[in-house]
Amino acid sequence: MDLVQLTRDLEDLRAEALGQVAVAPDSAALEELEIEVLGKKGRLTGVLRGIGALAAEDRPRVGAVANTVRQTIEAALRERGAALRNSELEARLRLERVDVTTPGRPVRRGSLHPSIEAMGDIARIFAQFGFVVHESPEVEDDRTNFQMLNIPPDHPARDLWDTLYVDVPGHLLRTHTSPGQIRVMQAMRPPIRALLPGRCFRYEAVDASHGFEFFQVEGLMVDEGTTLGDLKGLLDQFAHAMFGARKRTRFRPGYYPFTEPSVAFDVECLVCGGSGCPACGRSGWMTILGAGMVHPVVLQYGGLDPERYQGFAFGMGPERISMLKHGITDLRLFMENDLRFLEQFR
Ligand code: PHE
Numbered sequence: 001m002d003l004v005q006l007t008r009d010l011e012d013l014r015a016e017a018l019g020q021v022a023v024a025p026d027s028a029a030l031e032e033l034e035i036e037v038l039g040k041k042g043r044l045t046g047v048l049r050g051i052g053a054l055a056a057e058d059r060p061r062v063g064a065v066a067n068t069v070r071q072t073i074e075a076a077l078r079e080r081g082a083a084l085r086n087s088e089l090e091a092r093l094r095l096e097r098v099d100v101t102t103p104g105r106p107v108r109r110g111s112l113h114p115s116i117e118a119m120g121d122i123a124r125i126f127a128q129f130g131f132v133v134h135e136s137p138e139v140e141d142d143r144t145n146f147q148m149l150n151i152p153p154d155h156p157a158r159d160l161w162d163t164l165y166v167d168v169p170g171h172l173l174r175t176h177t178s179p180g181q182i183r184v185m186q187a188m189r190p191p192i193r194a195l196l197p198g199r200c201f202r203y204e205a206v207d208a209s210h211g212f213e214f215f216q217v218e219g220l221m222v223d224e225g226t227t228l229g230d231l232k233g234l235l236d237q238f239a240h241a242m243f244g245a246r247k248r249t250r251f252r253p254g255y256y257p258f259t260e261p262s263v264a265f266d267v268e269c270l271v272c273g274g275s276g277c278p279a280c281g282r283s284g285w286m287t288i289l290g291a292g293m294v295h296p297v298v299l300q301y302g303g304l305d306p307e308r309y310q311g312f313a314f315g316m317g318p319e320r321i322s323m324l325k326h327g328i329t330d331l332r333l334f335m336e337n338d339l340r341f342l343e344q345f346r
Pocket of ligand 1: 175176177178218256259290291292313314315316
């Protein structure tokens with residue numbers, strides 16, 4: 001091995017490598033080529049192995065040639081690499097092009113169901129008076145739904161609640177949220193300020209104002225010295241917050257087995273303002289809830305001493321409130337899941 005031969009080998013390697021760089025089809029092939037030529041075990045190292053056989057004064061010369069060869073090849077690799085990466089990027093961009101002029105797919109925005117919306121409004125108003133929301137089961141026992149609310153078996157007052165019974169003896173789908181009164185009284189001591197929203201069920205012939213499934217919101221307050229005056233003041237505040245501060249309200253005598261005395265609570269007709277129209281049956285008033293002082297027997301069933309504690313309770317239908325507020329004329333709309341109806345509550 002002599003200087004001339006080694007120099008020629010290096011120049012051959014350069015020529016061959018440059019030729020290969022020039023035709024490398026892609027950057028992956030180029031990388032392989034780089035390792036094969038310039039890598040630790042590559043062809044350049046292979047050629048330079050012969051340097052050991054040279055005379056000492058020839059070695060630096062070969063080293064210098066080897067360096068230029070290496071630099072030339074490196075420069076060629078860089079240049080070809082840049083070109084390849086460029087065209088590869090362009091190819092990818094062409095392939096993955098996004099048509100920004102394509103119209104977007106609209107996101108469907110949901111909205112609160114009007115029953116839920118009304119219950120939220122009711123809960124927010126009563127929360128300002130310290131009422132806390134509680135839950136109570138939808139499948140009730142006969143005792144809690146009726147008997148402990150002062151409605152014994154076979155009592156004619158049961159006719160007020162057309163009942164759906166379930167297969168478990170003594171159990172039914174609650175006909176109102178009032179059994180929640182019993183459950184709250186049994187679970188906590190006065191002062192009690194509870195709000196019980198929830199689904200109720202009745203064996204009902206369905207029409208524009210009757211459903212077999214609907215919501216109620218029950219309210220219960222129990223403390224020492226609670227009076228009908230407290231109930232009236234609270235419900236007035238509620239009606240004004242819900243329907244407007246200037247709306248007139250009135251209380252009428254009512255009947256419920258579990259309250260004594262019982263009242264019906266009316267707001268002036270939201271359609272005609274009190275002069276009388278078809279919406280209010282020409283009376284000028286719309287009934288929004290039933291209420292009364294908790295019957296002593298009910299307090300006792302709740303585990304409370306009626307000599308010491310008094311309470312009031314009220315129950316309202318959020319659908320009815322929603323119908324009055326929005327001018328909805330058919331209760332069935334609330335359970336039909338028709339988007340044309342539901343989408344109006346945004
Ligand atoms: N539970 C009664 C109903 O369903 C409403 C009510 C609740 C009346 C609380 C008085 C007190 O009609």
